[in-house]
Every structure is written in structure tokens, then in C-alpha cells.
Amino acid sequence: MANKSxxxxxxxxxxxxxxxxxxxxxxxxTSVKGCIAIEPNGxxxxxxxxxxxxxxxxxxxxxxxxxxxxxxxxxLNKEKELVAGxxxxxxxxxxxxxxxxxxxxxIRATSETLFCDYYKTHVRTYRDLPMLYNQWCNxxxxxxxxxxxxxxREFLWQEGHTVHASEEDAIKxxxxxxxxxxxxxHEILAIPSIIGLKTEKEKFAGAEFTITNEDMMYNGVCLxxxxxxxxxxxxxxxxxxxxxxxxxxxxxxxxxxxGIATRMIAALIMVHADDDGLVLPPRIAPRQVVIIPIGDDKxxxxxxxxxxxxxxxxxxxxxxxxxxxxxxxxxAEAEVNGIPLRIEIGSRDLDNNELTVARRDTxxxxxxxxxxxxxxxxxxxxxxxxxxxxxxxLKRREELxxxxxxxxxxxxxxxxxxxxxxxxxxxxxxxxxxxxEIKGCKSRCIVDEPLVTGKCVCCGKKAKHHVIWGLQY
Amino acid sequence: MANKSxxxxxxxxxxxxxxxxxxxxxxxxTSVKGCIAIEPNGxxxxxxxxxxxxxxxxxxxxxxxxxxxxxxxxxLNKEKELVAGxxxxxxxxxxxxxxxxxxxxxIRATSETLFCDYYKTHVRTYRDLPMLYNQWCNxxxxxxxxxxxxxxREFLWQEGHTVHASEEDAIKxxxxxxxxxxxxxHEILAIPSIIGLKTEKEKFAGAEFTITNEDMMYNGVCLxxxxxxxxxxxxxxxxxxxxxxxxxxxxxxxxxxxGIATRMIAALIMVHADDDGLVLPPRIAPRQVVIIPIGDDKxxxxxxxxxxxxxxxxxxxxxxxxxxxxxxxxxAEAEVNGIPLRIEIGSRDLDNNELTVARRDTxxxxxxxxxxxxxxxxxxxxxxxxxxxxxxxLKRREELxxxxxxxxxxxxxxxxxxxxxxxxxxxxxxxxxxxxEIKGCKSRCIVDEPLVTGKCVCCGKKAKHHVIWGLQY
Numbered sequence: 009m010a011n012k013s014x015x016x017x018x019x020x021x022x023x024x025x026x027x028x029x030x031x032x033x034x035x036x037x038t039s040v041k042g043c044i045a046i047e048p049n050g051x052x053x054x055x056x057x058x059x060x061x062x063x064x065x066x067x068x069x070x071x072x073x074x075x076x077x078x079x080x081x082x083x084l085n086k087e088k089e090l091v092a093g094x095x096x097x098x099x100x101x102x103x104x105x106x107x108x109x110x111x112x113x114x115i116r117a118t119s120e121t122l123f124c125d126y127y128k129t130h131v132r133t134y135r136d137l138p139m140l141y142n143q144w145c146n147x148x149x150x151x152x153x154x155x156x157x158x159x160x161r162e163f164l165w166q167e168g169h170t171v172h173a174s175e176e177d178a179i180k181x182x183x184x185x186x187x188x189x190x191x192x193x194h195e196i197l198a199i200p201s202i203i204g205l206k207t208e209k210e211k212f213a214g215a216e217f218t219i220t221n222e223d224m225m226y227n228g229v230c231l232x233x234x235x236x237x238x239x240x241x242x243x244x245x246x247x248x249x250x251x252x253x254x255x256x257x258x259x260x261x262x263x264x265x266x267g268i269a270t271r272m273i274a275a276l277i278m279v280h281a282d283d284d285g286l287v288l289p290p291r292i293a294p295r296q297v298v299i300i301p302i303g304d305d306k307x308x309x310x311x312x313x314x315x316x317x318x319x320x321x322x323x324x325x326x327x328x329x330x331x332x333x334x335x336x337x338x339x340a341e342a343e344v345n346g347i348p349l350r351i352e353i354g355s356r357d358l359d360n361n362e363l364t365v366a367r368r369d370t371x372x373x374x375x376x377x378x379x380x381x382x383x384x385x386x387x388x389x390x391x392x393x394x395x396x397x398x399x400x401x402l403k404r405r406e407e408l409x410x411x412x413x414x415x416x417x418x419x420x421x422x423x424x425x426x427x428x429x430x431x432x433x434x435x436x437x438x439x440x441x442x443x444x445e446i447k448g449c450k451s452r453c454i455v456d457e458p459l460v461t462g463k464c465v466c467c468g469k470k471a472k473h474h475v476i477w478g479l480q481y
Numbered sequence: 482m483a484n485k486s487x488x489x490x491x492x493x494x495x496x497x498x499x500x501x502x503x504x505x506x507x508x509x510x511t512s513v514k515g516c517i518a519i520e521p522n523g524x525x526x527x528x529x530x531x532x533x534x535x536x537x538x539x540x541x542x543x544x545x546x547x548x549x550x551x552x553x554x555x556x557l558n559k560e561k562e563l564v565a566g567x568x569x570x571x572x573x574x575x576x577x578x579x580x581x582x583x584x585x586x587x588i589r590a591t592s593e594t595l596f597c598d599y600y601k602t603h604v605r606t607y608r609d610l611p612m613l614y615n616q617w618c619n620x621x622x623x624x625x626x627x628x629x630x631x632x633x634r635e636f637l638w639q640e641g642h643t644v645h646a647s648e649e650d651a652i653k654x655x656x657x658x659x660x661x662x663x664x665x666x667h668e669i670l671a672i673p674s675i676i677g678l679k680t681e682k683e684k685f686a687g688a689e690f691t692i693t694n695e696d697m698m699y700n701g702v703c704l705x706x707x708x709x710x711x712x713x714x715x716x717x718x719x720x721x722x723x724x725x726x727x728x729x730x731x732x733x734x735x736x737x738x739x740g741i742a743t744r745m746i747a748a749l750i751m752v753h754a755d756d757d758g759l760v761l762p763p764r765i766a767p768r769q770v771v772i773i774p775i776g777d778d779k780x781x782x783x784x785x786x787x788x789x790x791x792x793x794x795x796x797x798x799x800x801x802x803x804x805x806x807x808x809x810x811x812x813a814e815a816e817v818n819g820i821p822l823r824i825e826i827g828s829r830d831l832d833n834n835e836l837t838v839a840r841r842d843t844x845x846x847x848x849x850x851x852x853x854x855x856x857x858x859x860x861x862x863x864x865x866x867x868x869x870x871x872x873x874x875l876k877r878r879e880e881l882x883x884x885x886x887x888x889x890x891x892x893x894x895x896x897x898x899x900x901x902x903x904x905x906x907x908x909x910x911x912x913x914x915x916x917x918e919i920k921g922c923k924s925r926c927i928v929d930e931p932l933v934t935g936k937c938v939c940c941g942k943k944a945k946h947h948v949i950w951g952l953q954y
Contacts, residue, residue, distance in 0.1 A: 039556050039598050040586070043549035048614070051545045072524045076516035077588075077619055077635050078572075083512050099551075100576040101588070105623035106569055113513070115550075115574065115588075125512050141521070146550055146619070150578035162550050 093213020
């Protein structure tokens with residue numbers, strides 16, 4: 009019984025995606041072109057994401073700050089590659105307080121500029137380093153084509169910006185934060201992301217190198233989600249951020265930045281959701297268990313309350329749906345919202361000392377004896393769901409993983425069923441451009457794996473790298 | 482021994498304020514005119530504020546959302562009073578993606594417009610009501626004179642926007658949220674704010690009425706901090722937000738909004754700080770206890786670790802300063818940062834089985850026997866500090882509270898020592914304007930107290946209201 013307001017995923021994936029966003033009340037379009045309103049159900053997921061990541065960042069010694077929203081044009085212009093990368097997407101404030109501004113200000117699309125401006129006056133000696141700053145904020149990129157969470161003119165994210173006394177420390181930080189994003193994908197979101205290096209063409213504007221987390225969506229299209237950049241001294245030279253090192257000499261700092269955005273909500277949907285709506289992994293679900301009493305028998309309501317209290321005490325986020333809707337309606341609502349586990353309590357079941365537990369991910373229903381330790385049962389079941397969701401996503405990724413030895417093979421794959429295509433590359437960006445001609449296929453990342461054939465998939469010359477290729481959002 | 486980097490509060494209050502902000506590393510100026518960088522120490526306070534308020538909002542049934550940053554001009558223009566109120570302070574985006582926009586967009590100065598736009602398409606029947614939405618975000622107001630936290634072009638805040646099925650419910654919400662802000666001031670910030678109604682002249686642009694929290698700064702200048710507005714149907718009529726009521730008739734919703742900002746950090750400083758820097762009430766302090774080992778005797782370090790672990794286990798936020806600075810430097814740093822309690826452990830003291838506990842607020846030092854239950858001792862001491870700080874702020878407020886029966890008296894007070902001036906008012910805005918001529922003195926709020934003399938402090942006619950007047954930030 010598929011949800012009638014949701015188009016089938018196999019019929020029209022794009023339509024299915026926006027249907028799920030709307031049906032689960034995650035976000036809606038607004039009168040502001042290209043910008044969404046994140047609704048309570050969507051924002052609650054973002055709060056859970058913030059909680060898990062922020063805790064991890066702080067454990068690793070990072071602290072939160074807040075830099076300005078606006079960037080004066082002259083400040084922005086100091087780092088040429090960054091400007092070139094973002095110029096087409098900037099929004100400019102030209103009027104403030106009823107006056108034409110002498111210098112226009114852009115709304116931040118990313119904040120390297122502002123952090124450098126800060127570090128320039130606050131870093132003095134190696135004793136001040138590292139400075140491990142992060143901010144949670146909104147950024148704006150004037151995109152033409154937008155879709156809720158996936159690509160929106162304004163989005164929410166965190167951006168870490170750190171400065172270090174040595175190349176070694178900064179590179180270590182860059183890898184560490186890419187691994188944090190990987191941990192977050194695998195352990196919390198149940199998404200088996202692949203980590204790797206971006207090619208020169210695909211790396212962040214101004215970075216020495218970029219490490220990316222690449223996710224595989226259900227339809228075989230890839231999503232970049234969580235990148236970590238090593239800047240070396242590029243920005244610190246452009247913005248003149250220097251420190252006195254241990255040898256009492258002035259040296260430019262070594263810098264990183266790393267960010268992850270509300271785009272993760274898009275990944276969650278496109279990896280796990282189905283034709284009945286959202287399916288949330290228990291570890292990211294704002295509500296893990298819904299208890300639905302059937303009828304208004306006092307015995308039923310009492311048991312619902314007892315179970316709810318017990319679960320909440322053990323930090324399992326449960327709630328009772330005691331609205332005046334019909335049980336069937338409540339089931340469907342819990343399904344579309346992706347609540348991982350549903351407990352149904354009815355008087356007929358209770359006469360047999362039973363209640364029903366239904367998994368959202370597999371739709372499996374089990375009868376549970378009321379005398380069983382329900383907290384233990386639910387807790388174990390949530391762990392199982394989390395693990396199973398990861399395994400299913402991994403299995404899907406593996407089904408959609410291919411290898412190609414030449415362009416012909418690559419083209420065949422992309423025309424049949426896109427996915428992660430493993431193929432060797434000579435390192436020449438002309439080959440990347442030629443591959444892009446096939447349906448816009450791009451290098452996702454360079455992985456640290458043995459070469460596939462030893463020859464470039466495009467030109468056939470000696471290969472340098474094992475690369476994953478694919479279509480992308 | 483006053484901190485050398487801080488001007489004396491009695492010599493130059495304005496300079497003292499910015500010195501404290503800088504010395505405690507709360508915020509700094511940036512290359513973006515009128516905008517600050519909130520540094521880790523400042524942002525950590527804001528995170529504590531968010532935590533306490535957000536928890537309370539949610540307990541009362543509110544949910545978080547996120548509306549866009551930008552507002553198209555035609556959407557903004559629908560509510561005339563709001564536009565008139567904010568027009569002088571707006572920043573306008575006129576260029577996006579390298580193109581002149583057909584319609585310019587302002588950056589939100591407040592989001593009534595955007596919430597109405599959302600509610601218009603999402604409210605259908607009385608069953609959907611109330612909708613109790615809140616958002617944590619940044620807003621921009623193009624101020625001319627700015628000072629860190631107190632008045633900044635960009636600031637962070639929360640704005641609650643709720644819609645209800647009846648006037649009664651909406652008014653109840655308006656008062657409830659003003660009381661939440663009062664609770665927050667009194668119980669968490671140790672600031673004895675006074676709650677009251679704003680006059681017609683001073684209320685929020687577009688509101689039917691505004692309830693305000695008014696704080697008294699150490700120098701007798703007042704600060705408005707936490708306002709709650711009742712809109713009635715003004716906005717819902719302008720933006721056409723209707724619902725089908727229980728009688729199956731279309732009716733415009735009843736609306737409120739309420740907000741509190743990073744300005745609270747300015748209040749915290751101006752109420753509690755002293756010539757040695759910040760003084761934080763324990764319930765808002767991001768770090769409540771610093772443990773400073775003197776020397777590197779193993780016995781000293783072991784005890785520091787033991788105490789730190791014990792305190793953290795009981796949710797007292799303590800940390801050990803084991804940096805390579807001198808004890809004197811560490812003491813001064815803990816003082817300037819306003820850490821409520823300092824525990825000094827030295828080997829000489831330990832020979833006598835003692836350690837030293839120093840309060841930040843009073844500078845009192847006590848010797849404590851190591852065999853005493855240190856968690857209990859610290860916990861009780863933190864409660865005492867919290868209580869004492871509130872009492873001192875209340876005493877100061879009372880010292881700076883006056884009554885005036887006529888303009889002459891009012892002028893005398895304002896020329897000698899400003900403060901809260903209780904005086905009756907006829908309700909005529911001409912009288913308000915005349916009073917404003919005395920050093921910019923404004924009505925702070927109408928309080929629910931018996932009249933002072935029964936006659937207007939300005940015109941001498943029959944008084945309608947007991948009003949508190951004062952200079953303001």
C-alpha cells in the first residue's frame with residue numbers, strides 16, 4: 009500500500025524525491041525564488057545532525073565562533089582563485105540604510121575570507137596555534153536550478169576553518185575531518201560513503217587538495233557531501249596571516265577548511281526513503297518510536313504510557329500518538345515521517361498479552377509478549393534497523409558499482425544504469441573533459457586502490473590513478 | 482589589583498565596556514563595518530543561552546524552523562507599519578548571479594513577512610492551530626552607531642512567530658513568552674528585569690501591544706532585552722492568513738512574535754562585570770570552575786585531576802588550567818574571563834590538608850579541608866554566587882530607582898544619576914516627546930502598579946499610567 013501522495017521511485021525519481029520532501033513535511037518552497045522554508049520535521053533532523061557533529065568537533069578540540077554574513081568586495085578580491093570559483097554565484101548588497109554603498113558587499117558563499125581577516129590580527133606566535141574554529145551558519149549561492157535540500161540558493165551548514173604552525177599538522181587535520189564526516193555517514197546516517205581525493209579540476213577553488221565523501225543515491229547518481237580542504241599557505245599569503253615560529257622567524261600559517269550542509273538531508277532521503285515516504289536511521293531520527301493505542305480502553309492507554317515513560321527514561325525518543333485520528337491514518341503518518349519503529353497496542357492483542365511492533369524499514373510486524381523487557385527489545389531492534397539500513401545501502405552501492413576499461417564500456421554503463429564506475433586515469437584534464445561529454449560524467453574521487461587495468465580509460469596511455477566516476481547532483 | 486587592560490568602570494563606562502569585551506575575548510571588530518566577529522568565549526555564552534531558552538521553548542510546545550534570509554520587496558511591502566518601521570535600516574541585494582535583479586530583496590531585519598507567507602499556505606482549519614514556530618538565525622539592521630553585542634548591524638537572535646485560533650490564546654502566548662524571558666533574566670542571568678507594556682510610541686512596528694523586559698545597567702542606563710508582541714489580526718489581514726473556524730467560517734488568525742538576541746551578552750557585562758573583567762553567573766557560565774595546580778608536585782596534580790573528574794561527573798563544568806603560564810597569570814586570566822569559581826591547589830597548602838577556593842564575584846578566598854566533600858561544597862558555593870549576584874544586581878537597581886512628580890524633579894535626577902524613574906503619565910504622546918527632550922529620556926514601560934501622584938509628570942493633568950522612564954541604549 010504505497011502512499012498516494014508519493015510518485016513511485018522507479019517511475020520518476022526526481023518527482024518521487026520532491027513528493028517525499030513534501031509528504032514528510034520536511035521543507036516547502038517559498039515566495040523567495042530558489043529558497044526553501046525548512047519545516048519542523050526537516051529542522052529537527054538538522055538539529056540532530058548538528059548535535060552529533062558538534063559534539064564530535066568539540067571532542068577534537070574545536071570551538072565555535074561567528075563571523076559576519078557580509079564580505080566587502082576588496083576583502084574578497086584578495087584570493088583570486090576563490091573569487092573566480094564563486095563569482096558567478098554571488099549576491100551583492102549595494103544599498104544599506106537607504107544609501108548606495110561606496111563599496112558593495114557580497115553575502116558569504118563561504119567564509120575563508122572572513123576567517124583569514126580575523127586570523128591576520130589574532131595569530132601572533134606558534135603558541136597561539138593551532139586555532140581550531142568552526143561556525144554554524146547560513147550561506148548563499150545564486151544557483152539557477154534549485155531543489156529542496158539538494159541545491160538551494162540559501163542553505164545551512166557548518167564550516168570549520170583552522171590554522172596550524174606546520175604543513176604536517178594542517179594536513180593531519182584535513183584528513184581527520186574527512187574521517188569525521190565518513191564516521192558520521194557510516195555510523196549515524198547509515199550511508200556507506202567513499203572517501204577520496206578530488207582531481208585538480210574538481211577540487212575546491214583555492215585548495216591545494218580536497219578530500220571528499222561521495223555517496224551513492226538509490227538511482228545510481230552520486231552526491232558529494234562533506235569535503236575537507238587543505239590550503240597550505242595559499243590563503244595565508246593572500247591575506248598575510250603570519251606567526252613567529254619556534255626559530256623566531258615569521259612564517260605564513262598552514263590552513264584547512266571543511267564543511268557539511270543541510271544537503272545531507274537530501275542524501276538521507278535519496279539513499280533510504282521509499283514509496284511510502286521517509287525512512288530514518290534510528291541514530292538520526294528526531295523521534296525513534298511512536299506508540300499508537302488502538303481504541304480508548306484504559307488498559308491500552310495505561311500500557312502506552314508505561315512503555316513511553318520506560319523508553320524515554322532510557323534515552324529512547326518515543327512519543328504516544330493520542331490524536332483523534334484513526335489508527336490507519338496514524339500508521340500512514342508515522343510511515344511517511346520515517347519513524348523507525350511503531351508500537352501498536354490494541355485491546356484484542358492485550359487479551360492475548362501481546363502488542364505489535366512494526367519496523368519502518370522492512371515493514372515487518374512482530375507480536376511481542378507484554379511481559380517481555382520492552383526497553384531491551386526496542387533498543388535491540390533499533391540497533392538492528394540501523395545496521396540493516398547500512399547493509400542495504402551498501403548492497404545497493406555494490407550493485408551499482410562497475411568497472412570500465414575503455415570509453416565504450418563507460419558509455420554503455422552510463423546509458424544502462426549509472427553508478428560508481430571504477431576506471432583508471434592518466435591524470436590529464438583533457439581526458440576528464442572528454443569523459444564529461446558522456447552525459448556529464450565526472451570524476452568523483454581518486455581512491456587509494458590498485459589500478460584497474462593500468463591504462464587510462466580515455467586515452468589508453470599509462471594510468472596514474474584509480475578513479476571513481478559517475479553522474480552527480 | 483585591577484586588570485591593566487581595562488579602563489575603570491567609574492572613570493569611563495563606555496570605554497570600560499569595550500575593554501571588557503576585548504579583554505575577555507568575547508568579540509572583536511572586523512573589516513566589515515558595523516559587524517563583529519563573535520569569538521569562542523563569547524559564542525560559548527551564546528550557546529549556553531540558546532540551550533536554556535530552546536529547552537524552555539520546546540517544553541512549551543514550540544518547534545524550530547528556518548525561513549529564508551532574503552525578502553522580495555513586494556512581499557515586504559504588504560504590511561505598511563512594519564515597512565515604515567524598518568525601512569531606514571534595511572540592506573538591499575540588487576545583484577545576484579552577475580545580473581541586476583528584476584526585484585530587489587532585502588536581508589531580513591525581522592521575519593514576520595516570511596512567516597506570514599508560510600502560514601498563508603499552510604494554515605487551513607482550526608485543527609492546524611496553534612502553530613508555534615521559532616527560528617534561531619541572523620538578522621541585519623543597517624545601524625549607524627554600533628557597539629559589540631549592544632548594537633551591531635548583524636546580530637544573532639531567536640524569533641518566535643505563532644498563529645492562534647483566538648485572540649485569547651494569542652494574548653496568553655504573548656504574556657507567557659514575556660514571562661519566559663523574565664524567568665531567563667532572573668533565574669539564569671541573575672538580572673532582575675522589569676516587565677511591562679510599551680507605550681504606543683515605543684511598541685514594535687505593526688504590533689497591537691508589546692511587552693518588554695527592561696534591565697538596569699550598572700551605570701543607570703536602561704536596556705530593552707526580550708520583547709513579546711501581540712499582533713492581533715494586523716499581519717494576518719495584510720498577508721491574508723485565514724483558517725476555517727469551528728463554526729465553519731473563514732477567519733484571520735491571531736498572531737504573536739517574540740525575540741531575544743546576542744544583546745543579552747551586553748546586558749550580562751553591563752550588569753555584572755567589574756574592573757577586573759567579566760563576572761558570569763554560574764548558571765550561564767560555559768565554564769563554572771577552574772582548577773589551578775601550583776607547581777608540578779604529583780600529589781597536587783593528582784588531586785586536581787580527582788577533583789575535576791568528580792565535579793564533571795556531577796555536571797559541574799570544571800577544567801584544569803595546566804598550561805605553562807605562571808599561577809598569577811592563570812588567576813588573572815580566569816578572572817578576566819569571569820569563571821565563577823577558582824580552586825587553587827598548592828603543595829604548601831596540601832601539607833596542611835587544605836586547598837583554596839576563590840569566588841570571582843566577591844574575590845573572597847576560603848581554605849577548604851581536602852577531606853571535605855568538594856562536590857557538595859562547590860555546588861553550594863555556585864548556588865550562593867548565583868543568588869548573591871542577583872541580590873547585588875537588585876540592590877543596585879533599587880539604588881538607581883527614583884520617583885518624580887514633575888519635570889523639574891525628573892530633570893534633576895537625569896542630570897545627577899540616571900536610573901529607573903517612576904512617574905505618572907496622562908497617555909498623551911506629546912508629553913512623551915517633551916520628556917524625551919531631557920537627554921533623550923524615554924518611557925521604558927507601563928507597569929501594573931498604583932499611580933505615584935495621580936498627575937502626569939509632564940502636563941500635570943490626570944494620569945492614566947504608572948510609567949518607568951529612563952535613558953536607554
